[in-house]
Amino acid sequence: MDNLPPTPDRSNADTVVELHDAVAVLGQFPALAGASVTVRRGEIVLLRGPNGAGKTTLLRLCAGLVPLVRGSGHILGLNLATQRDSVRQNVGLLGHQNGLYFDLTVGENIEFWGSTVGATEAEINAAMERLGVAERLSDLSVRKLSAGQKRRTALACLVVRRAQLWLLDEPHAGLDAVARDELDVTLREAAASGATIIVASHELERAGSLSTRAVDVVAGQIHGGQL
Amino acid sequence: MSSWRIARIVAAKDLRIEVHSRVLTNQVLPFAGVTMVIFAFALDADSVLERVAPGLIWLATMFSLLVLVQRSFAIETDDGALDAMRVAGLDPRAIYLGKAMALAVELLVLEVVLLFTAIILYRQTIPLNGVVLLVTTLLTATCGLAAVGTLYGGLASGFKGRETLLPLLTLPAVAPVLIGATRAVESALGTAGAVVSDGWSWVGLLAVFAVTFGVGGSLAFGPLIDE
Numbered sequence: 001m002d003n004l005p006p007t008p009d010r011s012n013a014d015t016v017v018e019l020h021d022a023v024a025v026l027g028q029f030p031a032l033a034g035a036s037v038t039v040r041r042g043e044i045v046l047l048r049g050p051n052g053a054g055k056t057t058l059l060r061l062c063a064g065l066v067p068l069v070r071g072s073g074h075i076l077g078l079n080l081a082t083q084r085d086s087v088r089q090n091v092g093l094l095g096h097q098n099g100l101y102f103d104l105t106v107g108e109n110i111e112f113w114g115s116t117v118g119a120t121e122a123e124i125n126a127a128m129e130r131l132g133v134a135e136r137l138s139d140l141s142v143r144k145l146s147a148g149q150k151r152r153t154a155l156a157c158l159v160v161r162r163a164q165l166w167l168l169d170e171p172h173a174g175l176d177a178v179a180r181d182e183l184d185v186t187l188r189e190a191a192a193s194g195a196t197i198i199v200a201s202h203e204l205e206r207a208g209s210l211s212t213r214a215v216d217v218v219a220g221q222i223h224g225g226q227l
Numbered sequence: 228m229s230s231w232r233i234a235r236i237v238a239a240k241d242l243r244i245e246v247h248s249r250v251l252t253n254q255v256l257p258f259a260g261v262t263m264v265i266f267a268f269a270l271d272a273d274s275v276l277e278r279v280a281p282g283l284i285w286l287a288t289m290f291s292l293l294v295l296v297q298r299s300f301a302i303e304t305d306d307g308a309l310d311a312m313r314v315a316g317l318d319p320r321a322i323y324l325g326k327a328m329a330l331a332v333e334l335l336v337l338e339v340v341l342l343f344t345a346i347i348l349y350r351q352t353i354p355l356n357g358v359v360l361l362v363t364t365l366l367t368a369t370c371g372l373a374a375v376g377t378l379y380g381g382l383a384s385g386f387k388g389r390e391t392l393l394p395l396l397t398l399p400a401v402a403p404v405l406i407g408a409t410r411a412v413e414s415a416l417g418t419a420g421a422v423v424s425d426g427w428s429w430v431g432l433l434a435v436f437a438v439t440f441g442v443g444g445s446l447a448f449g450p451l452i453d454e
Contacts, residue, residue: 063314089316099311101240101302103248112240116317118228141247161315 016041016165016196017062019222021071022080024061031057033220034071039198044191046207047200049217055200056095058217059167062198063093076164092163094171098154100142106153107138114160124160130186131156132179147174155183159190166190166197172206184210230321237317237325241299242332250298251333255291256340262287263344273350278419280349281412284341285368285405291337292372292401293394296380299330304384309452319449323377327444331373338365357415360426364415367430368408370437375400378444382451400440407432 017039024032031054039045047055060066062075064084073080075087100109107128114124128134131152142150151174158166166187172180187210191197201207208214216223245251266283270276276283303309312322342365345351353361379396383389407429413419414426 064316065310065314085316087316088314091314091316093311093314095307095310097307097310099307101244101308102305103244103302104240108240108243112236113311113315115236116228116233116315157311 014041015039015074016043016076017198018074019061019071020073022061022068022073023070024057024066025069026057026066031066031220032061035217035220035222036071037215037222039196041196042191042194043213044187044197044199044211046204046211046214047198047217048204048214049200053217054220055217056169057220058222059093059095059169059198059200062087062165063091063167064088065093090164091167092158092161092165093167093169094154094158095169098150099157100150100154102143103141105139105141106133106145106149106156109142109153110156110160113157117161119160119162123162127156127160130159132182148176148179151175152179152183155186159186164195166195168197168199168201170201170203171199172201172203180206230318230324233317233321234324234328237312237322238328238332241302241326241329244302245329245333251295251336255294255298255333255337258294259287259291259337259341260344262290263341263348267348276349277351280345280351281416281418282405282409283349284338284345284412285408287341288334288338288372289398289401289405292334292376293397295330295333295337296376296397297390297393299326299377300380300384300389309384313452319452320445322452323381323445323448326380327373327377327441330376331369334369334372335365338369351416353415354417354423357417357423357426360411360423360430361415363430364408364411364426364433367433367437368404368411371404371433371440372401374437374440374444375404378440378448378451381448385452403436404433407436 015038017037019035019037021034021036022032023030023034035054035058047058049055057066061068061073061080064080064087068080076090078086080087104112110128111124125134128138133149133153133156137149142153145153155171171183175183187197199207199211263283267276270279375397379393379400383393383396386392411426411429411433414421414423
């Protein structure tokens, strides 16, 4: 825990995610059809479900990227319908893409995302060391990295942004066994320091041992989402 | 963090990517140079070239603008970085301003090179009393082009077929800059008997254009890049 920048407490809300009958559409298709879920601070929640069940849409809804069409939703006490910009400032999303700049080095990418939240050099270095992308990898162009190294760099960017709610879509994808273990340690530390984490994953055994609770997403609805 | 600071961070990031990738120096400048040479071949008569040189400078600038804008947004969409900036809650106005600033710097470099190319290829001379008008024209036209290019680049980045959509959107919109900047540079260079005093009204038009698109673009950019 020494290396991980603390998650700043920007909200007193104990309930971090609260969705009631939330509906979100992709084009004309209702990707979420009346989803209800509650997530408390410090939880690591695993989203299970088949492809196309609505897991990614749920994460994007919580990130403020997909509009809430019907129902109600609050993230850290902020209304998803009316305060999406404020929601975004407190949320970190790692989706299928990594959000990196290929022509910058690993260090420059992390420095860029850190500078957008005023992170200090010590915090940036700590995030890089935590994800194992300091030293040798730091000066390497992202274009030259393996898929796993890119994923680790993206996670370091997430760590340095100090988001309160982490939304991770298949975070273990492309990582080798050592990197997966390191990622799990990082996520547990983040949760212990106050972050709340929602993970969508098909690797149920690994993600299941990591999570404090699992919910099932089936055909745009959530089973077991309420505490 | 203030929007101005975010804008500077985004601009510095874009320019750093350019320094690493050298797209401007290795691709755009040669492209613009070849365009100028081809114009010289097509309009072989010296008297015609001297008459139309200011217009050719700006035509080459417009074509090169399209390449620069494509590149500016390709780096954002290659790995979902624009999405990541949205999720991070960065002020869209700051993103717009930062990207426009970086684009303006690149355009200025391009224009200066094209001006010197015109002096060599098209036998242009810059009278001393036209220097201030010339510099002012370059600056105001560049601001206008950067404002339009960034706005439409952001809009097109969300669409399939953006490579063909961008020229369709941008070229008609920058027509006033092409006309105004050509007339102002003609006045600055004394082309075909034009006098310096005639050019300032065109600079006024360029300034109005830059302010209009700068303000409009900063307001529209957020909704345009959103879902």
